[in-house]
Amino acid sequence: MxxxxxxxxxxxxxxxxxxxxxxxxxxxxxxxxxxxxxxxxxxxxxxxxxxxxxxxxxxxxxxxxxxxxxxxxxxxxxxxxxxxxxxxxxxxxxxxxxxxxxxxxxxxxxxxxxxxxxxxxxxxxxxxxxxxxxxxxxxxxxxxxxxxxxxxxxxxxxxxxxxxxxxxxxxxxxxxxxxxxxIPAPGEIPLVERLRTSVPGGVDYHPYLPREDGRLPMSDFGGVHRYNVTGLFHDMWGFPSDNPGVVHGLMRHLVDKIENNAGQLARYKEFELQDADTVLISYGSAARSALHVVRNRRARGEKLGLLELQTLWPFPAALVRDHCARARSVVVVEMNTGQIMREVKAAVKNPENVFLANRIDGTLITPTDIRNILRLIQGRGV
Amino acid sequence: MAVKDFIRERFFPHIWCPGCGHGIVLNSLLRAVESLGMSKNEIVMVSGIGCSSRISGYLDFHTLHTIHGRALAFATGVKLSRPELNLIVPMGDGDALAIGGNHFIHAARRNIDLTAIVMNNRIYGMTGGQFSPLSGCGVMATTAPFATVDQSFDVAELARAAGATFVARSTTYHVQQLTKLLREAILHEGFSVVEVLTQCPTYFGRRNKMGGAVEMMKWFKDNTTPVGSKAKTENPALIERGIFVQTERPEYCKAYDQVIERAQKGKK
Amino acid sequence: MVETQTKPKLKEHRINRAWCKGCGICVAFCPKQVLELDDQDKAVAARPEDCIACKLCELRCPDLAIEIITE
Incomplete structure (x- = not known):
C-alpha cells in the first residue's frame, strides 16, 4: 500500500x-x-x-x-x-x-x-x-x-x-x-484557518461585530486585545446586556448565520436520482445498505435512487424537496424511529408518500430489510 | 490610583449589594496583581456563574465568564494550550464545591498551574439565598426554612487531600493578609487555592441574624485565628487563617511537555 | 532600594460618591474614627486631621470608592 x-x-x-x-x-x-x-x-x-x-x-x-x-x-x-x-x-x-x-x-x-x-x-x-x-x-x-x-x-x-x-x-x-x-495530499482539500483581527493593539476591537461578509475576526487570549467572553447575551464588545434590541439582534444573528446558509452548508451525495420514481434518503452507515439496494434494483430495471445526506443540520429542506418532487414514494432509511423522516415529511410536497425503513435493534439495517419494506410499500408483500 | 489601571471603569459602580464582601476580594486581588507587575495581556481570568463570577467582567484582563461550576475545566483548556499565561479562577462556594466539586478536586490532583479563589459566603446569593455545601449545620436559607442539617466541607482540607500544592485562607476583614496570600498564590507554580470568607449581608447575614456587613466582618475578626496559634488549641471552634499547604510537585503543563518529548523521540 | 521609615502623611481622601454604596465598612473599621456617612449615605472624611493614612478604608472598600492620597 x-x-x-x-x-x-x-x-x-x-x-x-x-x-x-x-x-x-x-x-x-x-x-x-x-x-x-x-x-x-x-x-x-x-x-x-x-x-x-x-x-x-x-x-x-x-x-x-x-x-x-x-x-x-x-x-x-x-x-x-x-x-x-x-x-x-x-x-x-x-x-x-x-x-x-x-x-x-x-x-x-x-x-x-x-x-x-x-x-x-x-x-x-x-x-x-x-x-x-x-x-x-x-x-x-x-x-x-x-x-x-x-x-x-x-x-x-x-x-x-x-x-x-x-x-x-x-x-x-x-x-x-x-x-x-x-489521505489526500496537503493542500488537496482547502483548509479554513482561524480568522484573526487585523485591528492593532490599543485600537478598539469588537469581538462580536461581524464584518460585511458576516465573519467575526477573533483575537487569541494572551494577545493584545483583552475582551470579555460570556454566555450571557452580550454587546459587540462581549459585555453582558439585557437590552431587548441587543438580545433580539444577537439571537437573530446566531440563528441566521447558520439557517440562512443552509444551502451553502448542505453536503450530500446523489446516486441514480435522475429518473428515480422511488427516492431513498439515508445517511451514515444506513446509507451503505441503501446504496446497495439502489445498485441491486437498478440492475433489475427498477427506478430507484438515493439521496445521501451528509449535512443533517441545518436540514437541507430545499434540496430534499427538489429531489423528491417527481418521486412516487420517498423512503427514509435510518436506524431510529424516524427522526429525519419527520424533517423529510415537513420538507416535501406530498408527505403522505414518505415512508420509513428502519431498524432499532442494535443491528445494521440490511439491504434485505430495505428491499422487503420497499415491497410492502409497493403493495407486493415480502 | 494604579489599581484602577486593572479595572474596566465604565462598568462601575458594580452590581454587588452594598457591603458585599466580593468587592473587597476584588479590591485585594487588584492590589495583589498590581504588586506583581505582570502585563495585563498575560492574565486570563475564568469564572463560572453566580455573584462571585461577575468579578471577571470588571477586570481588564482576558476574561472568560463561563457556565456554573465549570470555570476550572475551561481554565484547564486555556492553560494547557497556552501554559505561559497566568490563570486566575474566582469561584463562589456553590460554584466551586457543589456543581464544580469534581473539577475542583481534579484540577488539584493534576496540580495544573491555576489560582483558584473560593469566595465563600456560605450561600447562593445570585438566586436569592439558598444554602450551599459550605453553609454548614443550623443555617437558615430559603431552601432550609427549618435550618440546615447538611454538614459543610472544609475547603482547605479538601484541597490538601486532593493534591493542591498551595492552600490558604483569609477573610475580607484581613485585607492585608488576603492581598499577600493572593499574591503568593498567583506566584505559586501549581494548583493554588485561596479560600476567602466573605460576607453576603443581603441573604446570609439578614436571614441568620448576623447583622450587616460590618457585623459580619467583625465576626470574621473574632472567630478566626492565625494558623497554628495558641488560641486555636484553647478554642477549637476558631477558624484558622494563613497558609496550610505550600509544597512542590510536578506541574501538569510542564509534565505534559515531557510527554511531548517522549512522543517525538519515539517517532523519529 | 532603601525604604525610608517616615510615615506617609495624608493629603486628601478622594471619595467617589458615584461608586460609594454607603455600606459603612470604612466608617466602622477606621482606627481613628475619621469617616462618617453623610445624609445621603455616602462616606465622607469628617475628621481628616485625625487620619493616619493607614489606608485600611481604601483596602476594605468593596466599591473601590476610596482613595487615600498621601504627600
Whole structure:
C-alpha cells in the first residue's frame, strides 16, 4: 500500500481528518464506541506538539476545548450519546459565545446505557435540540471512511468560517468498521484557518461585530486585545446586556448565520436520482445498505435512487424537496424511529408518500430489510 | 490610583449589594496583581456563574465568564494550550464545591498551574439565598426554612487531600493578609487555592441574624485565628487563617511537555 | 532600594460618591474614627486631621470608592 493509503477504523479516519485540518488540542473522556478517537490522539497529538488531555468527565472535556479554542487552536472532543448529553450545556455556551470547536458523537443504541457496543442513529434530534434555548447548529455525518475524513475536515472549516461548534454525528458501524482511506495530499482539500483581527493593539476591537461578509475576526487570549467572553447575551464588545434590541439582534444573528446558509452548508451525495420514481434518503452507515439496494434494483430495471445526506443540520429542506418532487414514494432509511423522516415529511410536497425503513435493534439495517419494506410499500408483500 | 489601571471603569459602580464582601476580594486581588507587575495581556481570568463570577467582567484582563461550576475545566483548556499565561479562577462556594466539586478536586490532583479563589459566603446569593455545601449545620436559607442539617466541607482540607500544592485562607476583614496570600498564590507554580470568607449581608447575614456587613466582618475578626496559634488549641471552634499547604510537585503543563518529548523521540 | 521609615502623611481622601454604596465598612473599621456617612449615605472624611493614612478604608472598600492620597 502507498504510504498515504491506510486500512483503518472510521474513528481513526476521523483522527486523520482532524489532524489534516489542523487539530492541536483534544480533551475527552472514555466512552464506547468513540474511545479510539481519544486513544489515537493521545499518541498523535504530542508527536506534533499538540495537546491531549483526558478530563474528569464529558462536561469538563467540552469546557476545556472551548477554553483552548480561545487561545487560537483548532480543538475537538469525542463522545457517544450519554456523554453527548453531558456536553450539551457547554455546547450551548460555544453557540452563544461563538467559539469554533468540533464535537464528535459516535452513536450507539438507546437512551441511557442502552446498547453501548451496537449501532443506532438515535441522536439526530439530540444534535439538533440537545442544548437549551433557541439556537442553530451544524451537524455533519458520513457513511464511509473517505467521507468521514472529508466531513471531519469540513467540520473544522465550517467551525472556523461561522465561529460555531460543529457536530460530527457518526455511528458505531462507521466508527468501528475497517476499510481503506486514502489521505489526500496537503493542500488537496482547502483548509479554513482561524480568522484573526487585523485591528492593532490599543485600537478598539469588537469581538462580536461581524464584518460585511458576516465573519467575526477573533483575537487569541494572551494577545493584545483583552475582551470579555460570556454566555450571557452580550454587546459587540462581549459585555453582558439585557437590552431587548441587543438580545433580539444577537439571537437573530446566531440563528441566521447558520439557517440562512443552509444551502451553502448542505453536503450530500446523489446516486441514480435522475429518473428515480422511488427516492431513498439515508445517511451514515444506513446509507451503505441503501446504496446497495439502489445498485441491486437498478440492475433489475427498477427506478430507484438515493439521496445521501451528509449535512443533517441545518436540514437541507430545499434540496430534499427538489429531489423528491417527481418521486412516487420517498423512503427514509435510518436506524431510529424516524427522526429525519419527520424533517423529510415537513420538507416535501406530498408527505403522505414518505415512508420509513428502519431498524432499532442494535443491528445494521440490511439491504434485505430495505428491499422487503420497499415491497410492502409497493403493495407486493415480502 | 494604579489599581484602577486593572479595572474596566465604565462598568462601575458594580452590581454587588452594598457591603458585599466580593468587592473587597476584588479590591485585594487588584492590589495583589498590581504588586506583581505582570502585563495585563498575560492574565486570563475564568469564572463560572453566580455573584462571585461577575468579578471577571470588571477586570481588564482576558476574561472568560463561563457556565456554573465549570470555570476550572475551561481554565484547564486555556492553560494547557497556552501554559505561559497566568490563570486566575474566582469561584463562589456553590460554584466551586457543589456543581464544580469534581473539577475542583481534579484540577488539584493534576496540580495544573491555576489560582483558584473560593469566595465563600456560605450561600447562593445570585438566586436569592439558598444554602450551599459550605453553609454548614443550623443555617437558615430559603431552601432550609427549618435550618440546615447538611454538614459543610472544609475547603482547605479538601484541597490538601486532593493534591493542591498551595492552600490558604483569609477573610475580607484581613485585607492585608488576603492581598499577600493572593499574591503568593498567583506566584505559586501549581494548583493554588485561596479560600476567602466573605460576607453576603443581603441573604446570609439578614436571614441568620448576623447583622450587616460590618457585623459580619467583625465576626470574621473574632472567630478566626492565625494558623497554628495558641488560641486555636484553647478554642477549637476558631477558624484558622494563613497558609496550610505550600509544597512542590510536578506541574501538569510542564509534565505534559515531557510527554511531548517522549512522543517525538519515539517517532523519529 | 532603601525604604525610608517616615510615615506617609495624608493629603486628601478622594471619595467617589458615584461608586460609594454607603455600606459603612470604612466608617466602622477606621482606627481613628475619621469617616462618617453623610445624609445621603455616602462616606465622607469628617475628621481628616485625625487620619493616619493607614489606608485600611481604601483596602476594605468593596466599591473601590476610596482613595487615600498621601504627600
Amino acid at each position: 502507498k504510504p498515504n493509503t491506510k486500512f483503518l477504523q472510521g474513528n481513526e479516519a476521523c483522527v486523520e481528518g482532524a489532524l489534516y485540518a489542523g487539530l492541536r488540542f483534544f480533551a475527552g473522556y472514555p466512552i464506547t464506541p468513540s474511545t479510539e478517537i481519544a486513544e489515537t490522539l493521545s499518541a498523535r497529538l504530542p508527536q506534533i506538539g499538540g495537546k491531549f488531555i483526558q478530563m474528569e468527565d464529558e462536561i469538563a472535556s467540552m469546557c476545556a476545548i472551548i477554553g483552548a479554542s480561545l487561545t487560537g487552536h483548532k480543538v475537538m472532543t469525542a463522545t457517544s450519546g450519554p456523554g453527548f448529553s453531558l456536553k450539551q450545556e457547554a455546547l450551548g455556551y460555544a453557540v452563544m459565545a461563538e467559539i469554533p470547536c468540533v464535537v464528535v458523537n459516535v452513536q450507539r443504541g438507546g437512551p441511557s446505557t442502552g446498547n453501548p457496543t451496537h449501532v443506532a442513529q438515535g441522536d439526530v434530534m439530540q444534535a439538533r435540540w440537545g442544548t437549551h434555548g433557541d439556537h442553530a447548529i451544524v451537524t455533519l455525518t458520513a457513511s464511509n471512511h473517505q467521507d468521514v475524513f472529508a466531513m471531519t475536515v469540513e467540520a473544522f472549516n465550517i467551525a472556523e468560517t461561522y465561529r460555531t461548534p460543529v457536530i460530527l454525528l457518526f455511528d458505531e458501524v462507521v466508527g468501528h468498521m475497517r476499510e481503506k482511506l486514502v
